[in-house]
Amino acid sequence: MKAxxxxxxxxxxxxxxxxxFEVDFEAGQSILDGLRAVRHDKDPTLAFRFxxxxxxxxxxCMMLIDDKIDYACTVKLKExxxxxxxxxxxxxxxxxxxxxxxxxxxxxxxx
Amino acid sequence: xxxxxxxxxxxxxxxxxYAALEAARAGASVILADRSLIGRGxxxxxxxxxxxxxxxxxxxxxxxxxLADTLAAGRGLCNESLSAMLxxxxxxxxxxxxxxxxxxxxxxxxxxxxxxPGHDRARCVYVDVLSTGPAVSRTLRTQLNLASGIRRIGxxxxxxxxxxxxxxxxxxxxxxxxxxxxTLAAKSVIIATGGLTRLYRRNSxxxxxxxxxxxxxxxxxxxxxxxxxxxxxPIGHLAPRLVGMDPIMWDPFRYKLGGKxxxxxxxxxxxxxxxxxxxxxxxxxxxxxxxxxxxxxxxESGRGSPAGGAYLSFQHVPDAELRRAFGPVIDRLAxxxxxxxxxxxxxxxxAHYHMGGVRVDECMQSTIPGLYACGEAIGGANGANRLSGNxxxxxxxxxxRAGQAAAKNAAFASSHWSDAAAAPTVDLLRSxxxxxxxxxxxxxxxxxxLMADKVGPFRTEEKLGEAIVEIDRMASxxxxxxxxxxxxxxxxxxxxxxxxNMLQVxxxxxxxxxxxxxxRGAHQRDDHPGLEEAWTLNQxxxxxxxxxxxxxxxxxxxxxx
Numbered sequence: 001m002k003a004x005x006x007x008x009x010x011x012x013x014x015x016x017x018x019x020x021f022e023v024d025f026e027a028g029q030s031i032l033d034g035l036r037a038v039r040h041d042k043d044p045t046l047a048f049r050f051x052x053x054x055x056x057x058x059x060x061c062m063m064l065i066d067d068k069i070d071y072a073c074t075v076k077l078k079e080x081x082x083x084x085x086x087x088x089x090x091x092x093x094x095x096x097x098x099x100x101x102x103x104x105x106x107x108x109x110x111x
Numbered sequence: 112x113x114x115x116x117x118x119x120x121x122x123x124x125x126x127x128x129y130a131a132l133e134a135a136r137a138g139a140s141v142i143l144a145d146r147s148l149i150g151r152g153x154x155x156x157x158x159x160x161x162x163x164x165x166x167x168x169x170x171x172x173x174x175x176x177x178l179a180d181t182l183a184a185g186r187g188l189c190n191e192s193l194s195a196m197l198x199x200x201x202x203x204x205x206x207x208x209x210x211x212x213x214x215x216x217x218x219x220x221x222x223x224x225x226x227x228p229g230h231d232r233a234r235c236v237y238v239d240v241l242s243t244g245p246a247v248s249r250t251l252r253t254q255l256n257l258a259s260g261i262r263r264i265g266x267x268x269x270x271x272x273x274x275x276x277x278x279x280x281x282x283x284x285x286x287x288x289x290x291x292x293x294t295l296a297a298k299s300v301i302i303a304t305g306g307l308t309r310l311y312r313r314n315s316x317x318x319x320x321x322x323x324x325x326x327x328x329x330x331x332x333x334x335x336x337x338x339x340x341x342x343x344x345p346i347g348h349l350a351p352r353l354v355g356m357d358p359i360m361w362d363p364f365r366y367k368l369g370g371k372x373x374x375x376x377x378x379x380x381x382x383x384x385x386x387x388x389x390x391x392x393x394x395x396x397x398x399x400x401x402x403x404x405x406x407x408x409x410x411e412s413g414r415g416s417p418a419g420g421a422y423l424s425f426q427h428v429p430d431a432e433l434r435r436a437f438g439p440v441i442d443r444l445a446x447x448x449x450x451x452x453x454x455x456x457x458x459x460x461x462a463h464y465h466m467g468g469v470r471v472d473e474c475m476q477s478t479i480p481g482l483y484a485c486g487e488a489i490g491g492a493n494g495a496n497r498l499s500g501n502x503x504x505x506x507x508x509x510x511x512r513a514g515q516a517a518a519k520n521a522a523f524a525s526s527h528w529s530d531a532a533a534a535p536t537v538d539l540l541r542s543x544x545x546x547x548x549x550x551x552x553x554x555x556x557x558x559x560x561l562m563a564d565k566v567g568p569f570r571t572e573e574k575l576g577e578a579i580v581e582i583d584r585m586a587s588x589x590x591x592x593x594x595x596x597x598x599x600x601x602x603x604x605x606x607x608x609x610x611x612n613m614l615q616v617x618x619x620x621x622x623x624x625x626x627x628x629x630x631r632g633a634h635q636r637d638d639h640p641g642l643e644e645a646w647t648l649n650q651x652x653x654x655x656x657x658x659x660x661x662x663x664x665x666x667x668x669x670x671x672x
Contacts, residue, residue, distance in 0.1 A: 028351050029352050029354075045601075046602065047600045054355065056354075058152060073355060097600045105149045107288075107293065
């Protein structure tokens with residue numbers, strides 16, 4: 001099966017743009033699996049956050065998936081188009097990475 | 112940017128958070144840095160179930176019984192002083208966590224303890240089905256919030272420890288979200304970066320467990336010990352795809368319900384291997400190392416499951432009993448399309464924990480003054496094979512000890528920082544340039560495949576030799592300067608820095624594995640089956656002129672109390 005990931009990319013200094021990647025997948029695989037496949041097979045510069053790899057323990061891979069806030073590690077890949085974007089109310093760092101740490105756990109902008 | 116503190120703690124898992132809390136309690140100013148978010152990355156948050164500790168409330172127990180089991184599991188290679196510290200300090204730390212409201216499960220008026228494999232009695236505390244790790248992380252994060260004197264900084268990847276005149280004096284880091292170089296002066300530096308399971312294709316720990324701390328210690332001039340001993344967890348989840356769950360989740364259920372391991376021909380096979388295992392407790396037919404052996408040999412003999420492991424079956428368990436044992440987990444399995452009453456799942460050995468690590472003294476200090484280590488990052492306490500339940504306990508115990516010792520050292524030391532000593536690493540980061548490189552994300556998976564195939568649980572001289580040649584080739588291909596995509600949160604730079612560490616650490620595992628011509632605990636040589644008394648010794652790894660150097664040391668005797 002093939003999933004089409006339309007990913008909103010950019011940095012705070014550049015106008016956002018959408019890039020489209022097609023990835024092969026098997027039933028049960030997650031959006032996070034798809035993003036890792038994109039880095040491995042297509043574009044290693046794609047930025048996204050994760051630590052625990054699909055265990056839903058670290059809670060770092062939160063993003064906007066088809067306009068809904070969710071974890072990339074628990075939402076499944078599907079055939080057809082899935083839209084991915086950074087969290088809308090958090091400061092953008094790059095691509096799907098946003099500033100999600102509490103202010104007093106950051107290098108800059110301590111609360 | 113330049114920052115200063117008495118103590119710098121690298122890594123904010125269970126060990127690092129405990130170290131930071133204890134150092135601050137002793138009056139030190141602390142920076143707690145993590146390449147991920149604070150208390151989110153690492154192995155602690157992934158820990159599913161049990162924490163071994165001789166509380167003696169439910170069943171009479173003593174730390175000495177816990178020590179006896181730890182030493183037996185370690186197959187003769189434990190540093191008994193460190194093992195004893197783990198067992199002796201354990202109860203106080205577990206009770207402190209209890210006072211901090213971690214929520215250890217209770218039975219009546221006492222903390223509940225269960226009997227895990229390798230223990231002689233019910234000794235393991237837990238929070239809830241599969242949520243011990245998250246509860247531990249949350250509790251320590253709350254304590255960090257309440258403490259004063261601890262500055263927490265996430266997204267900060269430490270690139271090198273800075274050493275001046277043989278003493279650690281701080282570190283150089285890259286701040287991932289801005290890309291800026293950060294220098295950190297500290298009188299004491301604590302490595303709490305966990306293990307190296309990311310070196311393997313299938314593993315049960317986080318993305319950021321690529322052995323960073325071992326590489327940092329090596330380049331700082333410190334010694335590593337027992338690096339050939341990588342623990343594989345026999346029944347990691349393999350298929351069908353399961354997300355939102357820890358891959359080692361099956362173990363407690365298998366223990367509780369007697370889940371059956373079947374080969375590709377749907378035959379039970381554990382008994383065929385059980386006669387080889389003197390420590391079988393009857394209920395758990397095989398200990399971790401023997402079960403890993405049994406599954407791997409079935410696969411090798413062409414009797415594996417379709418995805419290359421063994422089947423795990425709960426089909427003999429009535430539906431109601433399944434639901435009672437699994438609780439809400441049944442629904443999470445259903446969301447993954449898995450119905451245990453109707454189907455088998457496939458499991459296989461996965462890299463789970465590293466016994467080896469930084470060689471430390473009883474104050475958790477490495478062979479470099481001012482450089483400390485704790486938790487999974489140290490070697491010695493667990494010898495050749497770790498007893499189940501000891502990982503979280505050691506994170507607390509050694510974390511606390513390291514924090515205390517580092518604070519004490521800082522109280523009597525003056526800053527030793529030197530810009531000149533930091534300059535090589537600052538220059539390395541500055542040298543990052545936009546250029547075409549092979550896809551380093553592919554290089555990472557290539558290395559993981561190489562380690563799984565050639566430096567996995569079952570080794571031969573031929574396979575290990577091939578691995579070392581290939582690791583050297585990959586290291587020379589990686590080159591001396593990192594690539595950059597010229598923007599913040601740079602995945603190209605992160606991959607390069609990760610590979611720099613991973614390749615060094617991969618070699619630090621393969622070289623002593625090649626030298627150790629026997630089979631013991633987690634190190635199994637197909638060409639040298641059986642334990643050799645003459646190999647009851649530790650192998651020590653250092654970096655000498657950029658090359659891995661190997662020495663032998665006799666097993667330390669326990670210092671008399």
